[in-house]
Amino acid sequence: MAVLVVFLVLLLTKPGFSQSNNRDSDANDLIGMFCGRNAVISQTNFDKNRNSTFNELRVQLLNQRLLYARAQALSAGDSVFAAVQCRNYLSTDQCMACFDASVSKLLNCTSGNGAYISFDNCSVRYEDFVDFYNNPYVMEDGNGTPLLSCGNQSASQPTIFNQGVDGFLSDIRDATPKTSNFYVASTRQITSDNATVYVTAQCAQGINQGICQTCMNTAYDKLNDCLPNTKGSFFDMGCFARYSDTPFFNVNQTTDVTNVLKGHSSKVPIIAAAVGGVVLICLILLSWLLYRSWKKSKKNEQEFEGAVHYNYKELQEATNNFSEENILGRGGFGEVFKAVLDDNNVVAVKKLLVQHAGAKEEFENEVKLISNVHHRNLLRLLGWSIEESYLLLVLEYMPNGSLDRFLWGTKRGTLNWNQRYEIIFGIARGLAHLHEEFHVKIVHRDIKSSNILLNDDFKPKIADFGLARFQPEDQTHVSTKFAGTLGYTAPEYALHGVLSEKVDTYSFGIVILEIISGRKSTEVKSDSEYTDYLLENTWKLYEKKTHIKVIDETLNLNRYEEEHVAKIIEIALLCTQSPASIRPTMPEVVLMLQEGQSLGKRQLTRPTFVNNKDRRIYIGSSRPKDIQLSNKEP
Structure with a gap:
């Protein structure tokens, strides 16, 4: 009874930390909370059990100096299972303060058989079922919508900050599920912006690596929506992640992310234990080899x-x-x-x-x-x-289907310029990841509007990357055995079979022109001004300094937007130049799109045009060279 009295007194006391310092952990901002709606058998019994679990959790945190605790109360038919998880960089006092702040708010949930809350420093959840301990996405109430909180101050140099933090968050996303405790805290200097960024991520204790990875993928996507703001916090049932340009943990509490990503542990005790475990490792290796042999027959x-x-x-x-x-x-x-x-x-x-x-x-x-x-x-x-x-x-599953439906299909004219620009920028970022950011360079080989899918928010996702390799060798679109689509394929690949990441850059340039014009790359109308294919038509207009005429007639643009589109058209022409060596890399394209730049000091050269009607490739004014092309799209 005495413990409960102390507990209630603490709930009435404004939570805080006993010591003040410059660390942002003292702020402990609320990310969000949810109160369940499913009815209980007896609200009185349920509340009694819930308060009992809160009391037990507090005792564990305080007496056992834990940062994670579970408790349950099963009396009178209204079972309650609860858990609290504090961030690993906190002291016991800081963890206790966050827990008390959480409970004081959760007590406002006066009906329903479950609830959860997340602050920057801790998360607390209770339910009337035990399954959520091992799988936090098992739910009987609520929708489990991720919670996101973004700061209100923008970085002084947004472009540099965005690039630096995006790469940092990507590393944190990949490293967290690979650590022994699914927890990472790290810092990184953002060059040229004179800023140090602090990031932490933590998956719910008790879950498996696959659930942790899935949650961290979502955290990465969502936190990018906060950029270029200098702070962001994310909470989902399976994990928590946070970044800030203000310190919220000590520098001696960091994880060596580089070693984790390389597959090496940053923990000295683990290394020491490994030295004495050679025999065990040999046994594990033998077991693994036997398993691989069995696995081949059980594909x-x-x-x-x-x-x-x-x-x-x-x-x-x-x-x-x-x-x-x-x-x-x-x-x-x-x-x-x-x-x-x-x-x-x-x-x-x-x-x-x-x-x-x-x-x-x-x-x-x-x-x-x-x-x-x-x-x-x-x-x-x-x-x-x-x-x-x-x-x-x-x-x-992408509910909005493929991009081509919105350019010349049933949804034509429904995308405004801002949406089209975001689609162009998203495609560029996806290709930059395939070319430069993944540990293996992946060349897509078939970038086209029908391979760009749109989600509910019209954010683009590149489809079919890597899948062209499954194509049988005897079913090719060109005699040189390349995988591609007429109208999008770079001439050096179609003509000579020369494959590099610049093949994707060329195709991306064509897709930009399709997005801006609302025309197919191979469309020709004899009864209109479009007597050339899209690329050639755009180039001729560019030579006359009238390339804004290529803009889709369904777009109603102001003067500023027209100037913006004109720069993007120049980027598209830059991407379609030949030879391939003078095309920009996709990371360079991303930078140009971000900063609103187009050519800079570069000079545009006349692209190489592919003529569909007689299936020939024209390079400058030279004689056309025959090549067997097919109009069939993969």
């Missing part, structure tokens, strides 16, 4: 990190036996179907029909590669399946 039970293996029958049922009414699209590689899985999640299933020798092995290798590629502008691979000659991919 249908294989799972890759980040991608789930599905049974063919599961996907067959989810797509209503791959019915016509569920088809989202068709292409040279197969068909895409809308599917509803058992957990009511809507996904897209791509059914690839590949019969050449070695296709299954190539498929598995490619899935293993792209399942680890995570970026907000790349379509996420969720799962896979192999059944006879069918190779199935389970992908994110």
Whole structure:
């Protein structure tokens, strides 16, 4: 009884920290909270059990000096399970203060069988079921919407700050699930901006690595929405993440993120233990080799990190036996179907029909590669399946479909300039990640408007990256055996089979022109001014300094917007120049788009044009060279 009295007194006391310092941890800002709505059997009994768990949690934090605690009260049929998790850089006193602040607010939830709250320094949750301890996304009430809090002060040099923090958050995202306790705290100097950024991330204790990684992917995406603000905090059921240009933990509390990403532990005790564990490691290695041997005969039970293996029958049922009414699209590689899985999640299933020798092995290798590629502008691979000659991919479902629908399809004219610019910028960032930021350089080879998908907020995601390699060698679009689409393919690749990341840069330039003009790259209208293909038409207008005439007539732009579009057109022409060596890299394109620059000191040269009508490539004024092209799109 005495403990409960002390507990109630503390709740009536304004929470704070006993010592003041310059660290931002003293602020302890509220990110958000949720009160459940599902009715309980007896509100009196439920409240009694809830308060009992709060009391037990506080005793554990205080007496055992813990930063994570669980408690339960099961009497009278109204069970309550609760948990508190403080950030690992906090002292016990700081953790206690945050917990007391959380409880004082949660006591305002006067009905419902569950609730949760998150401050910068801690998170507290209670439910009437125990399952959320190991899987925080198991919910009986509420929607589990992630909570995001952004600061209100912008960085002095937004472009530099954005680039630096984006890369930092990307490393934190990848490192956190790889640590032994799913926790990272680190600092990084943002060059030229004279700012030090502090970042921490922490997954819920008790969950597995896959859930942690999924949550950290979301945290990375959401925190980028805060930029260029100097502070941001994210909370989801599975994790917490925060960045700030103000210190909120001590420099001696940091994690060596570089070693974690390289696969090395930064913990000295772990290294010491490893020295004495040679025999154990040998046993583990032997077990692993035996497992690999067994695994080859059990491929249908294989799972890759980040991608789930599905049974063919599961996907067959989810797509209503791959019915016509569920088809989202068709292409040279197969068909895409809308599917509803058992957990009511809507996904897209791509059914690839590949019969050449070695296709299954190539498929598995490619899935293993792209399942680890995570970026907000790349379509996420969720799962896979192999059944006879069918190779199935389970992908994110994009409700707005492909970009081409909004340029010349059924939704033409519904995108304003700001939306189109954000789509252009998003595609550029996705390609920059594939080319430079992922540990393996990936060249897409088939960037086109139909391969750009849009989510609910019209944010773009590049689809089919890495999948062109599944194409059988005897089913090519060009005699030089390249994978691409007429109207988007760089001339050096189509003509000589020379492949580099600059092939994607060329295709990206064409897509920019399509987004701005609302025209297909291969569209020609004999009864209008469009007697040339889009690239050639744009170049001729540029030579006359009238290239704003290429702008989609459905756009109603002001003078400032017209000037902005004119610069973007110049960037597109810069991307389509030949030879490939004079095209900018995609990171350079991202920088130009961010800073509103176009050519700078560069001079534009006349692009190489591909003529569809007689299937020839024209380079300058030289004689056309025959090349066998197909209009079939993959």
